[in-house]
Amino acid sequence: MTSPQHLLADEVTVGYGHQVVLDGVTVRIGRGETVGLRGPSGCGKSTLVRVLALLQRPDQGRVSIDGTPVDGTRYAVPVALRTRVAALFQSPRAAADPRLSLADLIAEPLRATRTPEPTVRERVAELADLVSLTADLRSRRPHAVSDGQLQRACLARALAHRPDYLLCDEATAMLDASTQAHVAAVIRDYQRTQQAGVLVISHDQSLLDRWSDRIVDLGNTAATLT
Template sequence: MTSAQHLLADEVTVGYGRQVVLDSVTLRIDRGETVGLRGPSGSGKSTLVRVLALLHRPDRGRVSIDGTPVDAARYSVPVAVRTRVAALFQSPRAAADPRLSITDLIAEPLRATRTPEPVVRERVAELADLVGLTPDLRGRRPHAVSDGQLQRACLARALVHGPDYLLCDEATAMLDASTQAHVAAVISDYQRTQRAGVLVITHDQTLMDRWADRIVDLSGLV
């Protein structure tokens, strides 16, 4: 048994065809801390997020959660493990099924794990309130809400299982200043109450300096 409480990418290598995107990269996110990750466009930041979120299995190296290795990806990972990590991406339009209402979008991960419907309804209402989605917005589909409102729904969806680790890949880049501040505040409050580990990728250096406990450069992780 281990007392480690961190999300770890250990010597991770990922390639697409002949192009190596990540080469023996190691990154650790402790419970309760916010790590800022920076690097130029195309340096592999988003790929590293997908690996840490258990959405992509690395070619070499491995991901571990609290000291336990995870040697699979996506639905091959047990529910109790994969729901411990969530990701919030830059484009809410790309992340949202346009056929779903905002309520169903938030509920989707719970229904995928066969959560009883009364629990689903209660949890969705709780999180919609948390992220500032008023009842009149919840029955709308993505095309009928703004990018900021849709990203709030995606944040609620990311938090729906109460993850121990939240990975934010340019999650505030497409938002206006007030929505950006609100999303950052919700994430910070969640981290504080749940002692979650948070990874933040942003080109906004002021935001990163204010948000992150420590900042690492992807080029320095090899």
């Protein structure tokens, strides 16, 4: 029997104190599929991304990757499983260590899994070329580059382990139009070559219409969004 090919949040509930932000939500992202996710502020979109990215444990429910249930979060999850999902967040400044050069930022996930240094350098150069970061930009720290350049480095970092699923949480919202188009093109090309599943969160309906195979609405958290 063939195992399912999707990233799944199954009946996930998450609360902060007495406030429930996700209530029994089920969301599926298939391999090769782009799923758009919309909903009002505060409805739990970013929380759902954190749960799917294995950064936050749900209070109830479970995440599975291609039919394999995931117990735990972050480094408690085996490397072979956790590196299959990556996330790209809205604010590159909040997501980047200001002490690191862009090259070291891209290398972070590779070094975290003890990838040999010659392979790290080769992969960083490949990824930097993919997102059009020149050699002089790679040596700079976040304060010395634009938001667009830093977000491109964060995208390269997200793709370091060739994830099967990429979660984009308002990832182009803070970028100018040309950088938005570039980031979207890199993601689409990556998706096509790797048959990756992509989740796109945005308040921009036209972007969701252009990019998504289907759109789900998290405004009604009681719904099952498959």
